Amino acid sequence: MRRSNLPHVAATLTLALVAAGCSAYSSSSSAASAPAPSVAAAPAPAYTPAMVALGDSLFNTGGCQRCHGAKGIGARNAPSLVDGPWLHSDGSFEEIAKIVTSGIAKEEFKDPARPFAMRPRGGPANLSDDQVKAVAAYVHSISRGKK
Ligand code: HEC
Known part of the structure; x- marks a missing residue:
């Protein structure tokens, strides 16, 4: 068979x-x-490789890696974005973009031992809508191991 x-x-x-x-x-x-009829296993991503590349640079040279670790593998102040359970979303590109836009208040943390709130739009970086989308595209692209 x-x-x-x-x-x-x-x-x-x-x-x-x-x-x-x-x-x-x-x-x-x-x-x-x-x-064209859609191929079930391969939905068209809502972002482009250029957005992922920009998001990589924003994430890894900007504020995100300070808490989430280089390449988002996790660090003392923030969870891995590469594997483990999703804590605040279903892991979709759209929801990741929403989280980066709004940030996460300390009261919302699943792990209350995390010392610092995640500020909206990367805090001092004050990411534009396009930059938020690029960073969300990058996070989505590295998060295949998350459930
Ligand atoms: C000050 C530290 C800090 C910075 C800077 C930071 N984060 Fe976070 N982030 C956190 C914490 C803490 C959580 C949630 C932990 C918890 O709930 O226990 C989180 C959660 C998230 C989540 C949700 C993950 C999930 O499991 O649902 C995403 C996505 C995320 N961060 C992306 C980013 C991106 C992108 C940036 C840069 C623009 C960024 N973060 C910058 C601390 C930070």
């Missing part, structure tokens, strides 16, 4: 690759046609 799954998996992968190719080269003519 397992053997008969293989062609299906291969077909799904091929579809995913074709879909990725189409979107990478989408032109005005393809935009006018009906949207």
